[in-house]
Amino acid sequence: MTRTGSGRGHTRDDVVRTALHILDEYGLPDLTMRRLANALGVQPSALYWHFANKQNLLAELADRIVARAAADDPDSSWTTSVRAEAVALRDALLAYRDGAEVVAGTLALGLGSTMARDRFAAAVAAGGFDRETARRAAMALLHFVLGHVSYEQQRMQYDSVGVLADALPVGGADPTAEFTFGIDLIVAGLDSSRARR
């Protein structure tokens, strides 16, 4: 599967694309180096020519997943553009099975997905906030988005396997509404801190 380029062997890009395919089809727990090697028709050890370790591969996946997020609604108020950024990121994460967990898992390493934070920071900064405030707000938004979507995706998976704790219809039935609610809370918080200046 996925042989590109003119040379004989696989490209780093081949590996990444096959990995993304496995991720989306079978989920993060099934994305093992051995399974990936198998899908490429190659020995597991071959993967270590392309990537130093699994963590680095996952960081690359995280970058590609986040890169798909495109909000771009210029000439709109900073609040609607922050909201648009959040929705676009959520959509990008939802586009791949376990997308949020992959991104969340590599965030702390500083390897993948600096992009998401930067986009949030830029959108907030357009509201006239200083750089430090924009950075902190971006992190808060990011933590909420990653937390929410991870939760959302874990639940999808769990109740497709039917393992959800019995007495728990507790979670609201409308994830999108809950997501919007959370984002609006943070945006409103920012806006009120702006008014107070």
Add this chain to the structure above:
Amino acid sequence: MTRTGSGRGHTRDDVVRTALHILDEYGLPDLTMRRLANALGVQPSALYWHFANKQNLLAELADRIVARAAADDPDSSWTTSVRAEAVALRDALLAYRDGAEVVAGTLALGLGSTMARDRFAAAVAAGGFDRETARRAAMALLHFVLGHVSYEQQRMQYDSVGVLADALPVGGADPTAEFTFGIDLIVAGLDSSRARR
């Protein structure tokens, strides 16, 4: 290690306490069933008499970690009590290595840590919000806290091993200030939605 009760063998409680000790000492990746069995002087298979699987064990750990969070500042405004709840939860998560990840990982299952959400919901509800709003706000708070502290703890671990991406002093140097900032944002957002009614 840790033998309690009158009978011959280990208690479920012994297992949990030993697991918590390994978690705190060596971190989540090193908390394996085999290592845990070893610490108890028992075969790995013996653990499956006490717990159906590892996931259930982790859920129990999550419950214990969260249970330590005690805010209890009665007769204070709902905003300060939400803040106190958040700080107490963060402290509880920080009390064990990888505490946030353990709790975050079992949250979606509905097994462990319903307690954290309920405490937040109660604190918010004291502000006179309807139940649905309180629930959603509680989830937003929870996602932020878990995301923030997971990030915080991952970074501690990573740069103790010296694997942090080189060009990345990007993260602010004061985690507590960033945490407070995020919580204040959400609380302010809630407060402004209250004023608008």
Add this chain to the structure above:
DNA sequence: ACCTGAACACCGTTCAAGT
């Protein structure tokens, strides 16, 4: 430039059987 073969040091879980 890209991969094989073989090994090392691990995982979680099941299940019959023991005391």
Add this chain to the structure above:
DNA sequence: ACCTGAACACCGTTCAAGT
């Protein structure tokens, strides 16, 4: 009530060597 022994079906990673 609590555990053993043995097995099953896996992991990520290293490293010399091959083409």
